[in-house]
Amino acid sequence: MSRDFDLKRYLPYLLNRSGTRIADSFSVNLRNSYGITLQMWRVMAAVHHQDGQRVGELSGTTSIEISTLSRLLTTMEARGLVERRRPSRQPGADARVVTINLTKxxxxxxxxxxxxxxxxxxxxxxxxxxxxxxxxxHLLDRLFENMAALDEEDAQKLAS
Amino acid sequence: MSRDFDLKRYLPYLLNRSGTRIADSFSVNLRNSYGITLQMWRVMAAVHHQDGQRVGELSGTTSIEISTLSRLLTTMEARGLVERRRPSRQPGADARVVTINLTKxxxxxxxxxxxxxxxxxxxxxxxxxxxxxxxxxHLLDRLFENMAALDEEDAQKLAS
DNA sequence: AGCATTTATTTGCATTTGCAAATAGATTGC
DNA sequence: GCAATCTATTTGCAAATGCAAATAAATGCT
Structure with a gap:
């Protein structure tokens, strides 16, 4: 180990290990008690929080990559947990979008x-x-905001 | 959204999203700049922190599941990043173990x-x-400790 | 209105992952 | 000293993942 890098005090390390431990424990319990995966729970919690999110939004709130999410939604739909809806052509509606709702x-x-x-x-x-x-x-929120700001900067660079 | 569960203030949610954002950004950079994956970096950082860890230990410090790690080590070995060593039969040595070292x-x-x-x-x-x-x-450390304590309780239950 | 461009979602394909079984090697009891 | 047991690691196999390409549907331009 070197003087200039102390893994045990390195934020991403601390964040990852606490996050994965909680996730792993809860994941096992979800599987045993309810037969669902952690990712399914994340989707359900996100849609529960706000109904009718589009797939892209949902990818953002769950941190699940969008193509993975699309497939996950297919299995959840098959299990009767969520519904996909294509908004009917209304004035101002965007029918490219698919919105997700929880079933009963x-x-x-x-x-x-x-x-x-x-x-x-x-x-x-x-x-x-x-x-x-x-x-x-509060601080975890702040970390997220800081990273979001970075992504926007990168987007700026790409646009310029 | 319901009164009793506020996703935006739910710790696992906050932890997961800040963790994955940092991980994702860094991951892209690692791939572009060095051609390695985030998981490889995690292994390297862990072995850099403490050389000669056994595979099981390394799984703990990197939070990478042990069979996944075993395969990852194979590709890292092939790339000349790490070495596997089977400790020679010494007094008190355990040759079931495989220890991991960084190459030069x-x-x-x-x-x-x-x-x-x-x-x-x-x-x-x-x-x-x-x-x-x-x-x-400090608080992230504490979370980790709390989850570790839970795992030990579960282990107790299984043993009883 | 009709074609090119942009945006949202899904799908193809190769890689990664994770559980459970198999292997390799110690350790214990007889 | 050897059979049974235990522990560490690896491997088989099916499922999940992620990038890039394909599709679907808007919007913009002329």
Whole structure:
């Protein structure tokens, strides 16, 4: 190990390992208890949060790559969890878009899982004060914003 | 969206999206600039941090599933980045184990990438005070510990 | 209106992943 | 000292992933 790089204090490392541990634990529980994958849960939680998102938006909120997501939606549709809708040609509607909604079953499954999800959050946050939790969430938001800003800069460069 | 579950304040969500954004950006850069994948970087950084880790340990420090890692090591070995060693039968040595070392090339490639890695960390942390950075890293550590504790409890249950 | 361009989603194909089974090698008990 | 058991790593196989190309549907230009 070298002086100039301390892995144990390297943010992406810390972020990745805490994120994957929570995800892995929850993932196993989801599979055993509800027979769904973590990615499916992410889609359901995102659509539950905002119904009728288009596929591209949903890719953004779930962090699932868009082609992967498209296929995942196909299996979720087949399982009766979500619906794809092509907005009918209305004034101002865009029929290139496909919007995603939870089915009735999808909705109740999501509601059933939420308590478990919150339980995992609690476990992860065990022993932190309310203040610390608020700070942590705030800072994670900030990281995301910083990375989004970088992507926009790159987009600028490509456009110029 | 419902009152009892606010996705935008849900820790696993915040953790996942900031983690994947950083990972994705860095990943593209690694591929373009050095022709390696993010997972390869993770292995190199981990072995750089501590040389001669066994495969199982390395799986823990990189958060890469062990069979995936085994195959990744094969391609990295073929590329001359790392070496596998089976410890010779010594008093107290365990020859079931395979230890991983960076080759000379692997080491210098790692050293070459470190500045870029630190740059991404800086971008992510842009605008945060030293105090905030320290707090964030501390709290992320704590999350990891909490999840590790959970895994141990589960292991207990399985044993009982 | 008709053709070229842009945007949204899906699909083809090769690679990566993950679980479970197989292998390789220690260790324990008899 | 050898059979049974345990642990570390690798491999078989099916599923998931990601890039790039293809399709579908708008919009813009003339």
């Amino acid at each position: 079953d999808g909705h109740s499954l999501t509601e059933a899982i939420i308590p478990l999800a919150l339980q995992y959050e609690e476990i992860a946050l065990d022993g932190l004060s309310e203040q610390e939790v608020a700070t942590l969430k | 090339d692997g080491h210098s490639l790692t050293e070459a990438i470190i500045p870029l890695a630190l740059q991404y960390e800086e971008i992510a942390l842009d605008g945060l005070s030293e105090q905030e950075v320290a707090t964030l890293k």
